[in-house]
Amino acid sequence: MSNTVRQSLKRRVVELIGRELPDELFCEAEEDGLRVKRRADGTPVVPDIPLEPLYRHVEEKPDERRTALYAFVSRVLAAVRGQTADRSLAGRESRIYPVLRHASLLRESPDRWVFRPHTEETAILYALDHGEGYTLIEREALAEAGWSEEMLHRRAMANLEGLPVPIKTEQVGPNRIHFISPRDGYAASRVLLTSMLEEMERSRTGDALGVAVPHQDVLIVADLHGETGAQLLARLAHDFASKGPVPISPLPFFWERGELVPFLVVQHGTQPRVRRKKNRRD
Numbered sequence: 001m002s003n004t005v006r007q008s009l010k011r012r013v014v015e016l017i018g019r020e021l022p023d024e025l026f027c028e029a030e031e032d033g034l035r036v037k038r039r040a041d042g043t044p045v046v047p048d049i050p051l052e053p054l055y056r057h058v059e060e061k062p063d064e065r066r067t068a069l070y071a072f073v074s075r076v077l078a079a080v081r082g083q084t085a086d087r088s089l090a091g092r093e094s095r096i097y098p099v100l101r102h103a104s105l106l107r108e109s110p111d112r113w114v115f116r117p118h119t120e121e122t123a124i125l126y127a128l129d130h131g132e133g134y135t136l137i138e139r140e141a142l143a144e145a146g147w148s149e150e151m152l153h154r155r156a157m158a159n160l161e162g163l164p165v166p167i168k169t170e171q172v173g174p175n176r177i178h179f180i181s182p183r184d185g186y187a188a189s190r191v192l193l194t195s196m197l198e199e200m201e202r203s204r205t206g207d208a209l210g211v212a213v214p215h216q217d218v219l220i221v222a223d224l225h226g227e228t229g230a231q232l233l234a235r236l237a238h239d240f241a242s243k244g245p246v247p248i249s250p251l252p253f254f255w256e257r258g259e260l261v262p263f264l265v266v267q268h269g270t271q272p273r274v275r276r277k278k279n280r281r282d
Contacts, residue, residue, distance in 0.1 A: 082133030215244020
């Protein structure tokens with residue numbers, strides 16, 4: 001995609017978002033994405049919004065440019081509405097869910113969010129669902145509610161466990177690829193359902209159970225046969241992460257002894273090889 005087309009899309013997104021924002025907020029373009037900030041002090045309302053998923057969609061399907069543009073803007077505005085809505089937790093216990101984010105989010109604002117370590121690549125945060133968008137729960141809101149972090153986690157997990165787990169399965173050679181992508185905003189969160197992963201581990205016929213959480217709207221679990229199966233999952237994880245509105249991790253994982261172990265596909269001579277990463281959690 002040419003730089004001219006990228007700049008045109010960026011300007012149009014900023015314009016459309018700006019029209020819908022309340023007066024106290026504004027949207028500005030960064031080099032690789034967007035920021036929505038408060039006019040009063042310039043603080044961001046939501047994490048930085050990457051534009052690369054939109055660029056890729058338009059480049060691959062130029063005839064869907066208008067649809068993709070308005071869908072992207074709609075998702076951004078939903079996120080903004082969620083973050084600017086009433087954040088009180090009292091009486092809203094049934095609307096709290098765990099969500100996954102890339103660990104880099106915590107490095108940007110280490111004291112802002114309530115979180116729990118997950119893997120070296122990912123962290124568990126918590127969301128208050130507003131129907132159309134959700135609010136990431138901050139430490140201040142937790143203190144106002146008088147809840148402990150453990151209490152918040154238990155309530156969020158209980159709500160997650162009550163959601164359905166629709167699975168679409170595709171066979172690619174000997175590998176069975178399971179896609180979990182319900183349209184409720186918490187698809188990737190299903191990776192926290194340990195009992196589901198344990199059941200899939202027991203029923204696998206391949207060499208390993210692979211898992212990918214490329215973005216919040218999809219979870220991939222795969223029954224993998226050999227290194228070619230692991231390489232297939234790595235390609236899927238990278239491809240989905242590049243297109244998702246809320247990217248989480250482009251790296252895939254193995255599910256081993258109740259733990260997610262990230263792995264890389266590296267070039268070794270003329271052949272790609274699978275290499276596990278050390279999983280150093282905080």
